[in-house]
Amino acid sequence: MxxxxxxxxxxxxxxxxxxxxxxxxxxxxxxxxxxxxxxxxxxxxxxxxxxxxxxxxxxxxxxxxxxxxxxxxxxxxxxxxxxxxxxxxxxxxxxxxxxxxxxxxxxxxxxxxxxxxxxxxxxxxxxxxxxxxxxxxxxxxxxxxxxxxxxxxxxxxxxxxxxxxxxxxxxxxxxxxxxxxxxxxxxxxxxxxxxYVRGVPQSAGNPALLPWVSMADALPERGPFTVVSNYGTGGDPKNRGRRTSDQPAFTVTGKISRLRLLDPDGNELPRLTHSEAGRLQGFPADYPWSGRDVSQQIGNxxxxxxxxxxxxxxxxxxxx
Incomplete structure (x- = not known):
């Protein structure tokens, strides 16, 4: 096709x-x-x-x-x-x-x-x-x-x-x-x-369906972390949304490389690699991302x- x-x-x-x-x-x-x-x-x-x-x-x-x-x-x-x-x-x-x-x-x-x-x-x-x-x-x-x-x-x-x-x-x-x-x-x-419903545990919900998949499920080698979105919420650009690794990611966009990652103590962690960002879109870990603007490719x-x-x-x- x-x-x-x-x-x-x-x-x-x-x-x-x-x-x-x-x-x-x-x-x-x-x-x-x-x-x-x-x-x-x-x-x-x-x-x-x-x-x-x-x-x-x-x-x-x-x-x-x-x-x-x-x-x-x-x-x-x-x-x-x-x-x-x-x-x-x-x-x-x-x-x-x-x-x-x-x-x-x-x-x-x-x-x-x-x-x-x-x-x-x-x-x-x-x-x-x-x-x-x-x-x-x-x-x-x-x-x-x-x-x-x-x-x-x-x-x-x-x-x-x-x-x-x-x-x-x-x-x-x-x-x-x-x-x-x-x-x-x-x-x-x-x-x-x-x-996914905020505040509802991953284990809760319709038992006939599988649990939603968290960032930790997709990126188990990362350990616990918090993602700070590059977008503001509620119309306030300074109000950056946050999600922990036991939640699904925010919508992956071409700006995913800008996301900040923090450890449980609030310390900065290395940002997502191309492989990790791709996995949040369902791609294999070894997908051969090539050329420039890879973050934009992943977001698209x-x-x-x-x-x-x-x-x-x-x-x-x-x-x-």
Whole structure:
């Protein structure tokens, strides 16, 4: 399957574990170095310069467009035009082609690229059998518009906001996800782990689900520590959030290298290594992070365990 905006390989690693063929398209030079070091099939280029006909054997499509204009920590340009983007998606579903609205900034417009691929594949080389899309929660109205278009073309589709720790990711990360299939009913993947609730012990909760995974579980060699976030909370940039190692990590971002770590006595500890930061996104400890801006690569990645759950939901439509 083509993986648009493939990043360093979160979806790719999940696909490889599931025996799914994937070709990632990624434009960033440094990220491509990591992908190739990891042995991932990669096209180095801009997804806007490619089309489905160039990947005729691929049966599915995955995508996670850049989130900077939609995320809370970003510019807000994307959040300001959600209604316009949703309307553009619905119009494209009628017209059979995507027309970028005048004045829309290039980065925000990338959220429409997966739809271009879907519609062109449907018209030319044959439709993708399944689709997986993920983004920050603010993008949910756009995925809902996608679902409407897909269902009009015979797909079964489901979308919503998922909590990454409910799928075994050692961080609290919320993502808007869409899964679709031509081969049967689909639903968003059912949680495999309990949801993290501050103050509720890891051992508490639904006994049918696994405990959420803590930073200590993912990084046992570290010993106990406290993370001081690089973000302020409650609108106060000086009010840095804190979590101890027996909790999941904050959402991993491209600024993860800025996180301060303290020992139980309040002394500074070495900051997270690339391997450690990657493990908080579900990557193997020996993942060959390469090139520059590795922290940004890690922050841009899809968490491996969440990607695995989404791929299963889309490719095994009877699985729940």
């Amino acid at each position: 083509p993986d648009l905006f493939a990043g360093p390989g979160g979806i790719d690693i999940a696909a490889r574990q599931l025996g799914i063929h994937l070709t990632g398209i990624e434009w960033d030079d440094n990220t491509v170095q990591t992908r190739r070091a990891a042995g991932l099939s990669t096209v180095h280029g801009d997804v806007r310069h490619y089309e489905p006909a160039q990947f005729p054997s691929e049966t599915g499509l995955a995508a996670g467009a850049p989130c900077q204009t939609f995320s809370i920590g970003g510019t807000g340009k994307g959040r300001a035009v959600l209604d316009l983007l949703a309307a553009t998606v619905k119009t494209a579903g009628i017209d059979g082609r995507v027309t970028i609205p005048a004045g829309l900034d290039d980065r925000t417009a990338l959220v429409l690229e997966p739809l271009r691929w879907i519609l062109e594949a449907h018209a030319d080389r044959g439709p993708y059998r399944w689709i997986v899309l993920e983004q920050v929660p603010a993008v949910l109205p756009i995925w809902q518009a996608y679902a409407e278009v897909l269902e009009a073309r015979g797909y079964n589709a489901a979308c919503g906001v998922l909590n990454a720790e409910e799928y075994g990711v050692p961080q609290t990360r919320r993502r808007a996800a869409l899964v679709a299939s031509l081969d049967g009913p689909v639903a968003l993947p059912a949680p495999t782990h309990r949801r 990645a899809a968490p491996v365990q969440l990607a695995t759950a989404l791929l299963r939901a889309a490719t095994q439509p009877t699985a729940r």
